[in-house]
Amino acid sequence: MATLHAGRLLARRYRLIDQIGAGGMSVIWRARDEVLDRVVALKVLAPSLAADARFRDLVREEARSAAQLVHPHVTSVHDYGEALAPDGSITSFVVMELLDGEELEYRLSGGPLPWPEAVEVTAQVAEALTAAHRLGIVHRDITPANVMMTRVGAKVLDFGIATHVGAPDDDEDGGTFGTPAYVAPERLDGAPAQPATDVYSLGVLLYETLTGRVPYPADTWEQLGAALGTGGPPPPLDVPDLPTGVARTCLRCLSRDPRARPTAQQVALALRDQLLPADPQAATMLAPTVTLPSVVVPPQPGPTPEPAPAAAGRRRAPARRPVAVVAGGVVVVAAGLALLAPTVIRDADPPPPRALPTEPPSTPAATPAPTPAPTRSTRPPAATSGAPAAPPRPTPSAAGTTAPPTPGGNLTEAADRVDALIGAGVADGGIRPDVGTDLRNLLGHVTAASGRGDLTVAVRRARDKVADRRREGSITPAYAGRLDAAFQQLAAARV
Template sequence: MKPALQPGRLLATRYRLIDQIGSGGMSVIWRAHDEVLDRVVALKVLAPSLAADARFRDMVREEARAAAQLVHPNVTSVHDYGETVSPDGAITSFVVMELLAGEELEFRLTEGPLPWPQAVEIGAQVADALAAAHRLGIVHRDITTANVMMTQVGAKVLDFGIATRIGAPDDDEDGATFGTPAYVAPERLDGAPAQPATDVYSLGVLLHETLTGRVPYPADTWDELTVALAERPPPSLVGVPGLPATVAEICLRCLSRDPADRPTARQVATVLRDQMLPADPQANTMLAPTVTLPTTRRADAPVPAWVLPTVGPTALQPALAGAVSGAPAGTSVAPGGTVDGAAGQPSGRDAQTATGVLDGGSVPVSGSIRGGGGGYRARHR
C-alpha cells in the first residue's frame, strides 16, 4: 500500500510536495512549492492517525491561528492552514509556514556554551518574540533550545504547537502537563493557569544554558524535575568569563521560584539589549534610536532598498542577502517595513539546517532538521 503522501502530490490545489525533511510524534514536515506564489515553503502535516480526530485538527488549526497573529522578525511566519479530503475519505490537515535555513540552538550548544555577548543577543531576540506573543495574550509553553533556530537574520522562535491563551488551564483534559521538563516552571507542576511568567522562566533556563552549557535543573521526566527542584542548589552563573553582573541578575530573576518575582519578557529584552551597546558613552549616544545619524550620501543619490529575506536557499529559490543593504549596523527591517533593533546576520550559503515548524524528532539534511508535534513529547500524570 502506497503512503498517503508522496513527492509530487498537490495539496489544496496549490502546494506541491517536494520531500520530507522531518518527522515527530504528531506530524511530519515537508518541503513544498507554493504554485500560486512560486515560492518554497514548509508544510507541517498532521499524522494521518491523528488527522481523523477533529480534536487534533482543531489543535493544529489553533496553533496556526496563534502563530499567524505574530508578525515579528524573531517568530517563524505562518502563511496558511489547509485541509484536504482524499477519495477514500482520509483527511490531511496541514500548516504552511516559511522554510528556514539555519541551525538549531540546541545543535550549536553541543560544542559548548556561547560567548556571553552572543548568548545575550540570542536571549534578547527570544525575549522580544515572547513579549510580542504576551501582548497578544499568547503563552508559548515550550521555549527550549530545540525550538529556537539560528538563521541569517537572527534567532527565530518555532513551534507554537502547545501555545495557549493567558489564563487557560495549563494541562489537558486528562490532567497531563505539556512541555519539556527541564524548561518547565515549577508552578506548572501544580496546574497553575498559563501565564507569561512561565515563558519567562523557560527563557531564563535557555539563557542559563547558552551561558553555561547546561540547564539549571536537569530532568527528562516530571518526577526527575520534582526531585531536582527539591534537592539541587539554586542556579549560579559564577565562572562565566566576562559576564556582566546585570545579565547574571536578570537571568537568575527569570529563574525565581515565585512567578511574581520574575521580570516580564519586555523587561528582560530591555536589560539584555542595554548590555549589547558599546561601552563608550559617545558611541551609545550615536546608536540611540532617537538620534538621527549624519549621512554623506549626495542629495540626488538613490535611497537604498532595505530588504529582509524570509527564506533560506533552496533548489527552487535562491538565497537572498542576509544582511540589510544600506542599513546601519545592527538594524534589520521586518517584512512589513518595521525597523527592529535585532542585529542582522551576514549573508551566506553555508546554512546547516532547513526547517519549517520544529518540535519532534530529527532528520539530518546537511545538518539538523526537526519536525513533528513535540509539544506532547513529555507528559505528566
C-alpha cells in the same frame, strides 16, 4: 506516511517536493505554493493523529495563534488546510515560511555560545515573546529545539501547544504540556498559563546558551519535581567576562515566585543594555542602525581646505549566526553551512548620484571665524575608501513620487508619509504587493509602540525589515533608501 509522496497536490494548491524533517507528531515537507509561486514548509500531522479531531484542533489552534503574530523573530504562518483522500483519511497541515538556518539545539551541541551571542539570541526570543504576550498568547515550550538561528536572527517556532493567558495548563488527561527541564515550577501544580511561565523558560534558555547546560536537568516530570524539591538555587553562572547585569537578569527569570520575575519586555531591554559598551559614544557607534552625522567645517582663508571626511557608515552589533531549515519544531540541518564571521557590516546604501547639485562654497571672511560646533550635514558627504558611503538623498522615482519631506511634524504626519511612500512603491512596482502589506502592518506596530515608549525599538525593527527585503529583491534600492529615511523621520517625530 504512505499516502504522501513527492508530487502530490494538497488542497489543490500545495505541491509536495521532498520531506525535510520528521517528529513524533508530524512530518515536514518542502512544497511549492502554486497559487503564489513560492516555496513553503508544510507541517503535516501524522495520519494516526489526524484521525483524532482533538489533534486536528490542536494544529489548527497553532496556526491561528502563530498567524496573529507579525514579528521579525516569529516564524510566519501562512495557512492551515485539511485534505480528504479517497480512502477517507484526513491530512491536516500548517503552511509556514521556509527558513535557511540551524536549530539552536544543534548549535549548542558544540558547546555554549560566546556570552554576547547568547545574550543577543535570548533578547530576540524575549522580543518575540513580548509580542505574543501582548496578544494574550503563552507559548509554553520555549526550548533550543524551538528556536531557529537564521541570517536575520532568531526565529521562535512551534506554537503547537500555545494557549491563551488564564487557560488551564494541563490537557484533558491531566498531563502537563512542555519539556520538563524548561517548565516553570508552578506549572507542576496546575496553575493557569501565564506569561511568567514563558519568562522562566526564557531564563533556562539564557542559562543554557551561556553555560551549555540547564539549571535543573530533568527528562521526566518526576525528575524535575525532585530537582526543584531541593529548594537550592541553580549552579552559579561561571562565564568569563559575563556582565553582572546578565547574570542578575537570568536569575530573576528563574525565580520560584512568578511575581518576582521580570516581563519578557523587561528581559529584552535589560539584555540589550548589556550589549552596549559603557562609553556613550561607543554605544552610539555600535547601535544597529544609527548613522553618525558628518561634520561641516566652514572654509578658512588661505589654501583650499581638505574636504571633511565622510560620516561613518552604519554598523551592526555582533552578528547572529546563520542556520538550517525550518520545520515547525523539526529541522534537518543542511551540510556545509558556513558560519558568519563574528561581526557583520551592513551593506552600504548606493553612493549619491554624481549629478546631484552641490552648494557653492561661501566666500571666506577677511578674519577667520571660529570653527562652530559640529552640525549635521544637509547633503550627503562624499564617500571615502575604507568606509561605506552615507545614505544618498532620496530622489523622485520614475513614477513621479516625491522624496520624504524634511524631518519634523507630529507622529501622525510622519506615519502618513511612510504609508504614502509604501503605496507609491506598490503602485509603480518598486515594492512587491505582499511586502507592501507587511510594511503597513509594521507601520501599525511602530505607531502603536509610541504610546508604550518603544518607538525607537519598533523603528529599528522596521528599518531592519526594509534592509532584509531590499537584499532579497522585493524592494528596489531606491525605495529601500527612501523608506529607511522615512522611518528615521518617524522616530524623530513628535508624539
